Amino acid sequence: MNFFSTNKKLGILGGGQLGKMILYTTRKWDIQTHVLDPKIDSPSKLACDYFFTGDLMNYKSVINFGLGLDVLTIEIENVNVKALYELERNGVKIYPQPSVLEIIQNKSKQKHFYKKNNIPTSNFKTFPNLETIKNSVAKGNLSYPFVWKAASMGYDGYGVSIIRKNKDLEFIIDCECITEDLVSIKSELSVIIARRENGEVKTYPVVEMEFDSISNQVEYVISPARISNKIRLKAIELAEKVSEKFKHIGVLAVEMFLTETDELIINEVAPRPHNSGHLTIESSYTSQFEQHVRSILNLPLGRSDNKIPAVMVNLVGKKENFGPVVYKNIDQILVMEGVTPHIYGKKQTHPNRKMGHVTIVNKNLNQALKIAKEVKSIIEVISE
Numbered sequence: 001m002n003f004f005s006t007n008k009k010l011g012i013l014g015g016g017q018l019g020k021m022i023l024y025t026t027r028k029w030d031i032q033t034h035v036l037d038p039k040i041d042s043p044s045k046l047a048c049d050y051f052f053t054g055d056l057m058n059y060k061s062v063i064n065f066g067l068g069l070d071v072l073t074i075e076i077e078n079v080n081v082k083a084l085y086e087l088e089r090n091g092v093k094i095y096p097q098p099s100v101l102e103i104i105q106n107k108s109k110q111k112h113f114y115k116k117n118n119i120p121t122s123n124f125k126t127f128p129n130l131e132t133i134k135n136s137v138a139k140g141n142l143s144y145p146f147v148w149k150a151a152s153m154g155y156d157g158y159g160v161s162i163i164r165k166n167k168d169l170e171f172i173i174d175c176e177c178i179t180e181d182l183v184s185i186k187s188e189l190s191v192i193i194a195r196r197e198n199g200e201v202k203t204y205p206v207v208e209m210e211f212d213s214i215s216n217q218v219e220y221v222i223s224p225a226r227i228s229n230k231i232r233l234k235a236i237e238l239a240e241k242v243s244e245k246f247k248h249i250g251v252l253a254v255e256m257f258l259t260e261t262d263e264l265i266i267n268e269v270a271p272r273p274h275n276s277g278h279l280t281i282e283s284s285y286t287s288q289f290e291q292h293v294r295s296i297l298n299l300p301l302g303r304s305d306n307k308i309p310a311v312m313v314n315l316v317g318k319k320e321n322f323g324p325v326v327y328k329n330i331d332q333i334l335v336m337e338g339v340t341p342h343i344y345g346k347k348q349t350h351p352n353r354k355m356g357h358v359t360i361v362n363k364n365l366n367q368a369l370k371i372a373k374e375v376k377s378i379i380e381v382i383s384e
């Protein structure tokens with residue numbers, strides 16, 4: 001499928017930072033792109049050829065956007081899947097496939113998928129609403145502590161709560177949900193895998209994700225993960241099994257927990273470029289974004305190993321700051337060795353909003369981590 005400097009059209013549902021970084025590749029290769037996002041000032045707007053505003057969950061707006069495209073991809077999972085099936089029937093290639101998205105959009109379906117395919121994951125129960133959880137607790141069928149997750153529309157830890165007592169149930173929303181056993185986590189790992197139509201697969205190194213204990217957002221991503229070779233091989237084998245079962249096209253981020261007893265279990269997957277792969281722009285021979293474009297256009301995949309170790313720091317809005325954004329002290333980090341800031345182009349900041357990230361590369365991973373911690377203490381995302 002030759003897209004280079006032709007009239008062939010690649011569409012992206014969602015115009016956020018992931019879309020913007022996918023567009024670095026389409027710019028490099030002169031691939032015509034169309035982007036749909038509800039917000040007129042989305043990060044992707046300047047980098048695409050044609051920008052449209054519309055609701056990604058609305059059937060009609062997705063159909064109108066997608067008809068006439070050659071290939072359509074996503075940078076966010078919350079899109080109207082019925083419309084994607086219809087577009088697929090109309091000859092548009094949709095990657096990741098609507099059948100994959102349908103499973104991933106709903107945590108209950110996703111967990112059942114793992115169970116059916118013998119993929120290790122934490123024990124879970126599904127519930128249609130809050131009332132049924134309360135009844136289950138009252139009857140002694142569900143006991144504290146457990147993890148509550150909204151079945152759909154959650155992201156970045158919103159829609160996830162650890163429930164330890166009756167009172168905690170008062171703060172969760174009333175919706176279809178799942179509960180999971182609370183896992184004793186030693187570390188959280190992620191493996192990104194790209195797959196294309198002809199079956200070619202490329203696997204990125206296992207990375208480690210460190211979360212902020214309060215916001216539940218990723219604070220640092222460390223590549224390669226500081227784990228034994230045995231666990232690394234096991235993590236890759238498990239991620240490749242998951243990828244093989246989904247048979248996704250495009251990149252798939254496989255998030256897993258390494259438990260205190262050194263077991264590896266799957267937490268969830270994302271069938272798109274992922275926060276745990278941002279550092280591949282600087283660390284890898286082929287960034288996850290370029291790899292995604294290669295996969296969905298059925299082009300030969302690029303090398304996915306590291307050129308150099310790397311650490312990524314997310315830049316999120318400082319608490320209590322709302323309004324036009326200022327990246328305080330960014331000049332101080334620009335002079336540091338191996339440090340590359342990425343600014344997403346969102347004009348307004350608010351607490352914990354993902355506004356950018358910084359990648360730190362260094363031949364010595366411990367040194368990269370040290371610099372990452374300095375970066376984190378120097379730069380501040382505040383409002384004017």
Ligand code: ADP
Binds near residue numbers: 122154155184
């Ligand atoms: P989201 O889809 O919003 O990213 P996740 O399902 O990944 O939500 O959960 C967010 C975080 O909550 C995880 O990265 C992990 O730190 C914690 N978490 C999720 N599930 C469990 C679990 N079963 N046991 C312990 N911690 C969990």
